[in-house]
Amino acid sequence: MEISATAVVGRTSQAVEQAKAIVSAGLAPVLKRSDAPAFGCFPVYSPYEIIRAAGLLPVGLMGAGASIDIVHADARFQSFVCSIAKTSLELGLQKRLTGMEGAVFHSICDVARNLASVFKRNFPAMHIEYIHLPQNAAGPETEDYLVTEYRRVMTGLEARTGRRIDDAAVAAAIREYNRPRRLMRELYAMRSKEPERIGAAELFPLVRAGTMLPPDEHARLLESAKEEFVARKPRRMDRVKVVVEGAFCEQPPVGLIETLEGAGCYVVDDDFCAGWRWFSTDVPEGPDPVRQLARAWLEHGRASSTRYNPDNPRHKDLVRRVRETGAQAVLFMPAKFCEPALFDYVIFRRELEKENIPHLMVEFEEKMWTFERTRGEVETFVESLLFD
């Protein structure tokens, strides 16, 4: 049985095609833009507004999928390290990041942390920043800490660009990014209600394109997609609604998402490009924008495998999302060798079993290109749910 994503929703979308073209062109066109130099953001979350306020264009430094052959990076990172670390480095070693002003890495895992050092040594022309995002509950000290951390990053960027970052610029960037953020939330909500209206393999490139565009261009793309989706008259099929969890850092190939749909799933929620959709609300546009950004991270950030947050434990949040979306199952989809995702599986699985929520583990690699095995596994899983 071969069902493509297009068949699932019944028609194509121009905006989606445009997004796909942007994504498949990779970073090359982004690095050639003349309006603002690109600044790489390794997953998961970065304070994009601060980078934007420095006159730079935050772009996702998120590996290169199957679009690059690893020639040098294998000699730097061992076989048991995730692909995104290696392909991101390979891009640099093959001089395909020329024009990128710098890059930021965060306290998400041991690999990302060491990768920041390797970038620093191998690409001395780049401004390499490392942000320690707090692994703690929100509280006055944590908030002060994060504000100080963001201010430190700002000082570094100012020294690099020779341009002062004032609060007004940060506030303007918050306003800019609130637009695509709001639109992505709307599209996600629309899809969770009517998954037949928006395919997962459609929403994914729409979101991913945002990691390569200025926020206003991304917002325009999302707006036209939204118009097209609203105009559709879709038909609900007999499929299993699933939440996909675990692909917050390295991103799956779109073919894999098509495979999930083709195997009979409606994806009603996922954590693809999680950092770019980090907040559950807009970031408040009030005074002291740097503090607003810090507070938003602490109070309205996602539950993520890369963040310890006793106020919103990830396994409880996963169950909440399953209940809220009416999903019947969870597809746990970690990138191969992704330590934080793989560790969380233990806790997720335990919680899902307590709650009687069926789940399936589907490990992936960004550069995978055959999906037959996955298709078979997911089909069997779906059938067991549909015909039980």
Added chain:
Amino acid sequence: MAEYGTAVHEASRKAMSAWYDRLAAAAKSGAPTAYLMISGNCVEILRAFDIEPVFPEVNALQLAIRKQSLPLILKAEEMGYSSDNCAYVKADAGFTFGEGAPGVGKIPKPNFIVCNFVGCNVYIKWFEHCSEFLGVPLTMIDVPFVRSDRPSDGDVRYVVSQLKKLIADCEKATGKKFDIDKLRGICALSAKAEDGWQRCKDLCKNTPSPMDAYFDAINLMGPINVLRGTQDAVDFFDVAVREYETLVKEKKGPIPIEKFRIVVEGPPPYPFYRQFRDLFAAWNAVAVQSTYSTVGGIWEFGFRHDPKNPLESIAEQMLMENLCNRSLLDRYKQIRRYVEEWKADALVIHSVKSCRLFSAGQGDMRDYFANELGVPTLLVESDLEDPRYYAQAMMKNRIDAFFESLEHRKLLRGAQ
């Protein structure tokens, strides 16, 4: 006349078994205990409340060295742990969430869990799982990773504020009032043991080195990381310093003739400790320094806990004065100092699959030392806990080939 290693080994064993006995007694009596991680730990604060620390990492290490880890790792994998997850966690999880292991003493269920998140992100997962499976509350101490030459005042403030919260939690758990003077006394004892540590490490600058600073550093690591802040630790280091000073006078070391001086990076393959060690001994190679010995703390460059500023100095150790919370590039600097000041001939990198904190990017490290600095560098791979990743024959081939070429180099240099 000193016999290499005996007195130190015996003193270390005795001090550590006394700790195990205290844990077993606590398991019976219900005396307060807390889980803690090794790296940049704040054991001084627990001691101020007479809370006995429990270190699951030491448990994992013991299980590996006694060759008991594999069944426990497999048990953990049945629970859902991936074959690619850190096996230190898996062995401990298989042990703690299962039925333990034969012949291993009882480890008490802790009253609470203190996660000193110092560098390793896996720490967070490990202790979250313990908290979840054992139903024990967790106190997180988020220690910002070092991002510049010194931790900023903001970082120190942030950590100190969390230490104060930990103190409040300890007060609640024990019903005891915090006594800053007691903490000062404990920090003074820590500093004395740290003096001893630095002295032992410094003595390894001698030729021959009186100690193998990789394979035998384990004797020092228990007392400094687990027993720091006690008189036992101070007494242990008195024994160690005495022994190594005597050995230096007698020009003796771990092997009869020291031929190669190496610096070792990365944790050892505990399930094959002896076999691995023998491969170096066969070449009369002695480790004069190692990074692994500094996972808990780096004292050889002069840092000491400060009785005058106990909380700030504890924070400083957590932030800066340990290997785990420093960047890979800072580690390159540390190794470079080791190679230069300890006059090493080569660098050996043991890359372990489990521990990405150590291993991710070690290929870059090899590139830096071998190609940029011209230090002969060997990189070998296995694991620190999971016996499935160790291949003796391959290991032997790589190590033999490396030392053969090193010997050749030495000969050539000698002939010039």
